[in-house]
Amino acid sequence: MKHLVILGGGYGGMRILHRLLPNQLPEDITITLVDRNPYHCLKTEYYALAAGTISDQHIRVSFPEHDRLKYVYGEITSILLDENKVFLKDQEPIHYDDLVIGLGCEDKYHNVPGADQYTYSIQTIDRSRSTYQALNNLGPGSTVAIVGAGLSGVELASELCESRPDLKIKLFDRGDHILAAFSPRLSKYVEEWFDSHSVEVINKANITKIEENILYNHDEPISCDVIVWTAGIQPNKIVRDLDVEKDSQGRVVLTPQHSIPNYENVFVVGDCASLPHAPSAQLAEGQAEQIVTVLKKKWAGEPLPESFPPIKLKGILGSLGKKHGFGILAERPITGRVARLLKSGILWMYKYHNG
Numbered sequence: 001m002k003h004l005v006i007l008g009g010g011y012g013g014m015r016i017l018h019r020l021l022p023n024q025l026p027e028d029i030t031i032t033l034v035d036r037n038p039y040h041c042l043k044t045e046y047y048a049l050a051a052g053t054i055s056d057q058h059i060r061v062s063f064p065e066h067d068r069l070k071y072v073y074g075e076i077t078s079i080l081l082d083e084n085k086v087f088l089k090d091q092e093p094i095h096y097d098d099l100v101i102g103l104g105c106e107d108k109y110h111n112v113p114g115a116d117q118y119t120y121s122i123q124t125i126d127r128s129r130s131t132y133q134a135l136n137n138l139g140p141g142s143t144v145a146i147v148g149a150g151l152s153g154v155e156l157a158s159e160l161c162e163s164r165p166d167l168k169i170k171l172f173d174r175g176d177h178i179l180a181a182f183s184p185r186l187s188k189y190v191e192e193w194f195d196s197h198s199v200e201v202i203n204k205a206n207i208t209k210i211e212e213n214i215l216y217n218h219d220e221p222i223s224c225d226v227i228v229w230t231a232g233i234q235p236n237k238i239v240r241d242l243d244v245e246k247d248s249q250g251r252v253v254l255t256p257q258h259s260i261p262n263y264e265n266v267f268v269v270g271d272c273a274s275l276p277h278a279p280s281a282q283l284a285e286g287q288a289e290q291i292v293t294v295l296k297k298k299w300a301g302e303p304l305p306e307s308f309p310p311i312k313l314k315g316i317l318g319s320l321g322k323k324h325g326f327g328i329l330a331e332r333p334i335t336g337r338v339a340r341l342l343k344s345g346i347l348w349m350y351k352y353h354n355g
Contacts, residue, residue, distance in 0.1 A: 008102035012269030015288035148231030149173030286311035
């Protein structure tokens, strides 16, 4: 029997499982999925968990079951590519024939002193739970600073202002306008929404230091009761420690078949992979589809595809609370209630098909 090991039950790992199971897995292949949690987490909804507008159960999806699928729950400590082994804390190493690394990302603090110590996060479900407790234990009139006005920061700020309208929310962004990756029209729409909902947007911010309950913008101290960091991501430390070629963002450079050069049995999917698009759940799933094609041909002894067509993204949607949203579909901007309904519908479909 050959052994496929998948590290991480995120969007990429789940798509691989659902494409192989129940009927596409060759009889001589077994799978082990390694994850900290006994369920798939909807990371795109962590902002709502932290804001307190959805329950923990709302963002959990059960892993599939199969007689040749095994789960190992624990903390990965290292990967030895030359030995085909994955090491875990307080557990026996796992040997693999093929490996898919889908360990996701962590916060990137850009060497800001105190940022890793004195800020909260929404990068993992555990840290989102802690952020929820911190935010929802605040007294009325408390000040919350959110550092970073990309998609995560904007969704958290908007959800929190609906969940806790008594809070003073400050959204810090280093650019001239929030949502730098979107069109100026969408940025303006979201900024106007924040203005009408009393969220203070602070542009051209430069966070130089963070202390307990104090954020320094251009070295000027600002007192805050809670500071949440949404100002950048980097690959998981396990991947950062691999001695392989990486791009300027620390993501692993891959072959056209999504494997690590010189390790054709090791694939990287999702946030840790060097791809021409920004990391997203949609991108991870598209990449996973192509990895499954490679694995099935590899197991069948057939020639591997020399290349794949570019992964096409359908668009991106963001929420502004429960009734409004924004995004880009088919390269066209979309705002208002329709955008929010579309995002809710996509989430429902994902849970329906994967739960």
